[in-house]
Amino acid sequence: MNGLGGLATGFVAALLEAWQELRIHKLRVLLSLIGVTIAVTSLTTAVAGAGMAEQLMKEQLERQGRPAMIYAYANDPTNMGMPTATNETSAAFKKTAERFKVEHTSIVGRSPGVQATHQGLSVDADVQVVDPDYAPMHRIFAQRGRWLEEADANNLSPAVVVDKTVVRSLGLQNAKLPATVEVGTGGEKVSVTVIGATSTQDYGTMGQMWMLPETYEHWFAAAVPLGDVSYAMWVPTENADELASNFALQMRAELPGYQVNAQRVDYQAWGADESLDQMAMVVAAIAGVILLLGSLSLLNVAMVTMKQRIREVGIRRSFGATTGRVFFSVMMESVVATAVAGGVGVLLSVALVSNPTLINMVLYGGIDEMPGFPVGAALLGMGVSVAVGALTGVLPALVAARVRIVDAIRV
Incomplete structure (x- = not known):
């Protein structure tokens, strides 16, 4: 010592x-x-x-998909092989996802660009039709307001979430949410309610707008049919590729005559x-x-x-x-x-x-x-x-x- x-x-x-x-x-x-x-x-x-x-x-x-993100596509050969979303394909996807015990799923559909206007300001925006789970699956946060919820499908006014580009272009930086914005589709204008604004922004000039499938079907599908539809699911990274292959086989069994593919698309999948x-x-x-x-x-x-x-x-x-x-x-x-x-x-x-x-x-x-x-x-x-x-x-x-x-x- x-x-x-x-x-x-x-x-x-x-x-x-x-x-x-x-x-x-x-x-x-x-x-x-x-x-x-x-x-x-x-x-x-x-x-x-x-x-x-x-x-x-x-x-x-x-934001393109957290690991492991799998996208499934159902192509109807009678529809020129384009990915489509019908009650039949959606039900098959949901049933297959439940069988594989997938907890986070979402439909992902894109509509041609629309024009959003507010108090004389306007911006072109890309509409994405998604389910509520899309946000955690793609690391999207509502910094103001909130993200979409299932109950928003019953709103009397279409509920949408917008990105930074839309907020900045329409002068909504200091506006209280929810706020009303006019969205033009096919020559018609629909008043939508902005319930949330995210921190994300596109690197181009287009803004982004998210809404539920039920909302789009009720208010916009008649003027501009939804296209380029896929189904996303967030699964553990272990054996994700094998799961994608088996998922496609099972979903194909639920949709006779359809061409069904499923593949992993997150950044870890392509290195x-x-x-x-x-x-x-x-x-x-x-x-x-x-x-x-x-x-x-x-x-x-x-x-x-x-x-x-x-x-x-x-x-x-x-x-x-x-x-x-x-x-x-x-x-x-x-x-x-x-x-x-x-x-x-x-x-x-x-x-x-x-x-x-x-x-x-x-x-x-x-x-x-x-x-x-x-x-x-x-x-x-x-x-x-x-x-x-x-x-x-x-x-x-x-x-x-x-x-x-x-x-x-x-x-």
């Missing part, structure tokens, strides 16, 4: 001594640590920013997740370069200043400081200094990366689920700063350890 106590006392004493030396050489410390602070801030921000970018990319990819790994590798390479430049700058300043401290080290040796004590104290100066610089760098990185306004400006389209600052990035920043301090402190510490009393006299 006495041995451990002595080591602890010596370690604390070395830390205090290093801190006192840093206070004495404030200007030297400040100049040498500016580069370290910038390097750690850049490194931590790069790693944390990569997490944000990965989150945004993941959101964009999952887009590999791009996320490649992005992480690129960020790691950039972080390595940043770290290398910061450590070289610190090492250069430390070596130059150590040559100016030979007299100081010689005086300490004359008062009985051992080689090990001199080596450890000089190295700890670098470690303590870089630890402080690393802490400042991490705080600056947190301030930058955790700013939602800044993130939404940098990342086009924004981010729905703002993740907290990655703890791993903060720990990496602090760990790297301490490691850099230890590595860059070795050479100056070796120079100091070799200083003799006679060298100090000659200076």
